[in-house]
Amino acid sequence: MLRPYDLLTRSQLEMKNCELPEIDKLRIEMYLIRIKRILLEDRVEARVRLTSNIEKEFKEVYDQICNLCSQNGCIADAEGIIIRMQNLVEDVKRLSNVTD
Numbered sequence: 001m002l003r004p005y006d007l008l009t010r011s012q013l014e015m016k017n018c019e020l021p022e023i024d025k026l027r028i029e030m031y032l033i034r035i036k037r038i039l040l041e042d043r044v045e046a047r048v049r050l051t052s053n054i055e056k057e058f059k060e061v062y063d064q065i066c067n068l069c070s071q072n073g074c075i076a077d078a079e080g081i082i083i084r085m086q087n088l089v090e091d092v093k094r095l096s097n098v099t100d
Helices: 003-016 022-039 042-050 052-070 075-097
Strands: none
Touching: 003 022, 003 052, 022 042, 022 075, 042 075, 052 075
């Protein structure tokens, strides 16, 4: 299993106990699930293993989510994570579309 996939799963678990409005929790969880689904593709998994900076991105997102949830973060913090997740979805999608 890829470390980024594990970090996304851990992020989902953190979100379950987060004191954010439900709509923000659901939006973040939706992006987590979207990225996990893309990561399950074999060609993406192979490329993620070769892309060292993407694992760092996933770790930073996980840390942001932990901070947001442990400090009962504000809506602005949640919006920042959502924007970052949108960008991460696009990055991972690009990995799946790259031809050999």
